[in-house]
Amino acid sequence: MYVEPGVMTSLGRFAPQLTGLPAAPAELAAIGHGLLIHEHIAPNYGVELSEHERRSVHLRRIEQVLEHALSIDPAPLTTARPPAKRAPGNCRHFTVLLVALLRAQGVPARARCGFGMYFRAGRGEDHWVAEYWNAAESRWVLVDGQLDAKQREMFGIGFDVLDVPRDGFLVAADAWQRCRARSADPDTFGLSFLNEAGYWWIAANMMRDAAALENVEVLPWDLWGAMPEPDDAVDMELFDELAAATIDPDSTVDTRRRLMEDERLRVPSKVRNAARQVLEDL
Template sequence: MTTDDALDYYTRPGPFTDPGAHRDALLALPRDVPSLLEAVQGLLIHVHLTWAYEVEHRPEHSEAANVRRAEDLLGRLLADGRPLTEPRPPHERLGGTCRHFTVLTVAALRAAGVPARARCGFGEYFPGPSSEDHWVAEFWHAEEVRWVLADAQIDARQRELFGADLDTADVPRDGFVVAGDAWRRCRAGEDDPDRFGLNAIGEFGDWWIAANLIRDVAALSNVEMLPWDVWGAMPEPGDEIGPELVGLLDRLAALTADPATAAEAREWYGDDRLRVPAVVLNANLGREEPVALG
């Protein structure tokens, strides 16, 4: 795949980044990335961090965090007649996760004609020794001719909370580690797989890295699933990963770890072990759910 082909592909929305009837409202958001990130932060609140904004967690926060489509998120945000350019006070923001901040950012960039994609991996700028399960956006910086990582979730409050000293509009590659790079590093003995996971539930390991690598391949194929959606070859917690799957993940990691070749992972997406099926397990809700990809 040529660079031009990849840029064209990532300018077009996928099923979860298509704003649908809300495209004009989305286009009202700022075009420069730092301002866009700030605008998205004024619309969403992380479902596990409501307390940090002195907001009581409500059931609707968790319910919204299970919404997959940007069109549906935008519909909820616009239901009261306010434009997306109007920041909501924290108690009126829509619940979501890092993935939702990312999907809205990617949707806005694509609507504005900027190639962008969601990336699944691990953040190194959260407290503690672990590398935390996380999603960010990756956009094409035409002037600098490179892919740039951008974290829409980390606002001023979270910078203070986490002690995160970074440019969220240009996150360094050692600050956010894409899942393929985490897999590659652990396979090479350069890092410890038991460092990668989610501190909130105390789960870590190579199985988590493997699952995020499969999620990243789906996202690179414009299918940005929920962070707790499970399908295909994703191992269960503590599963031993067999040699056949290890070989596949090694190949995917080699492609996805480098932003210049990440788009080539799309060529593998047709594999039944990787492709998102019509029904997936929502592990957060403990139930199977249909996924409309048309």
């Protein structure tokens, strides 16, 4: 199920330009580096984004993202743009684009939502990465599609971003179970620049990760169902179940899908964009 495009990962009318490429994750990630710029890291590239320019961070579908990129610069999609001509996005956009490109080359891939442990010492920062099936090694490999050479230097990255260690990026279920086992502190998982963290954030990312495992890669601020907000009580039992169903997703497919039929977890056709405070279609 992770080879065929989903609603968010379909390349649509741009597929002819982006199929038949080398299946190497490094080369595909480089396409994303040349098309996208992270809205919060843009100043490090000498780019100051206006509020109008930032609106593209709310685009969910990769076909829409590519269309927007071409509206900024009509060069072929495989041509790297200068930073000022890249489409603003975030870690989720880099990830979903990489997943879409990998799938277009016939490589099984999926997006994972969780926490990067390599941005700030002692903190798990809200983050998305791609995961692809390495057939030669018979394992799923994590790839951080956002971190180009500049960001690797900025954040002092010493590992291979094409094979992120499992303790470098924690899928949300892993962070949850570590906190429940008291081997990690839930108040260190969230987003530092918002000064927000806690079980509620981990639970929300777990729902986003579970949705991505079903080929619905939502925005980092999309809300629905039992997804808690800062002042909400967290249903610990429910999220213990979800953690068990997503920590090793290939061994729990049936269990996870049954659980995702629960109205508290099921992804609806409309979600609340918390950044805009409006209901939007997926």
